Amino acid sequence: MSTLFRFSPRRAALCSLGASAVLLAGCGGGERKSDTQIAATVNKGEISVHQVQSVLQRQPRLMAADAGGTATARVLEGLIDQELAAQAARDVSLEKDPRVVQSLEAARRELLALAWQESIAAKVSNPSTEEIDRYYEAHPELFAQRRLYILQETSLEGTPDQLGGLPAKVSLAQSADDVASLLQQAGVRSSSRAIAMAAEDLPQKLLEPLSRLEPGRSGYFAQGSTVRIYTVLEAHKAPVERRLALNAIGAYLAKDRRSEAVSQAMKELRGKAKIEYLGGFAKGGENAASAPPAR
Structure with a gap:
């Protein structure tokens, strides 16, 4: 936004x-x-x-x-x-x-x-009605089955041994209290907060699995060193009709298509260019990121 x-x-x-x-x-x-x-x-x-x-x-x-x-x-x-x-x-x-x-x-x-880059983006055609319809059908969690969520977000800190058995156990938990008990038994440090979010405000990788959970159920999400559990406290149906979603979907697809066109054009430019990294930035160097600043 x-x-x-x-x-x-x-x-x-x-x-x-x-x-x-x-x-x-x-x-x-x-x-x-x-x-x-x-x-x-x-x-x-x-x-x-x-x-x-x-x-x-x-x-x-x-x-x-x-x-x-x-x-x-x-x-x-x-x-x-x-x-x-x-x-x-x-x-x-x-x-x-x-x-x-x-x-x-x-x-x-x-x-x-x-x-x-804007000149490249301007050449991209707008999505067709068929493409917009396909996107609507492919993402019921955003439209036909859209929900407003109240979630408990729990951030975890623990060793690999402590966290190792949690994903399967979390998937069986029936409530936020069950999750708290699991973490206590595992000796995992955690902090929790309640958040309210609409479906479209959640990252797609998080929304898709959460959309399949009923209130009380939890999902375990790990990305790199960040580990979180999301428990669905409440989920209220708030569907969006196709006719009301068409403009938003069209704008999103057009933006995504323009971004992809620019990305592809940049790849082609790099493919044709002769680029040589020098000094501390030379490829294969011990640590390009530690190169001294330009004077």
Whole structure:
């Protein structure tokens, strides 16, 4: 889930390097735009309407809450502060500072890479109605048989010998009290908490087995050194009709397909490229992660 962006003139000076690079390159100089394209002039520089709209478009919630143009005005004031700071930086030749040059080049590289990846994603077709229907049918735990869960999450700490026999015993437990007794008998340290979650908020690897459990039953889940037991305390049916799920499924599949297309394109680029690791990063070295930082 995305978080609400709070834009203020004071925070504008701390905008990302990527946005700063665009503004430093785009503000000031060049042919003067028509008055309808200019939101404000700042000394010899300009803030375009497009720049204001670009910030708003990157923050959908901010744009949706823009009653009476209040958010637009705040964004403009933030861009004015940013332009003033950029002009001050140029006045003292900070754009020639090696650290600034390096940061600007890194931001430029990042923006170009993102633009290329977005161009790959834009070529991907949207999922068909048949694909959406198949996804709905394949995941009843998310839709037709969706439930709202109240779970007891129990984190475990113990030796392999202590934990070894627990999975089978946990699967036979009939209640959270049974689980607590098992852990006490095994001498396993544990901590528990109750959590309430909808089916779609649970990781798929956790949701699928939990969806098959009735209240009182537990599942044992180990991933690396992390071991947890989830006990279903309550499970309330909350199905989602097909017609209400279509848009969400379509958006999810489209996003997943675009992500896969970008991942595949990156693999192809790596396959064609000549990449040589040097120094402490050389493949086969004792520990690439311990390579000294670049100076």
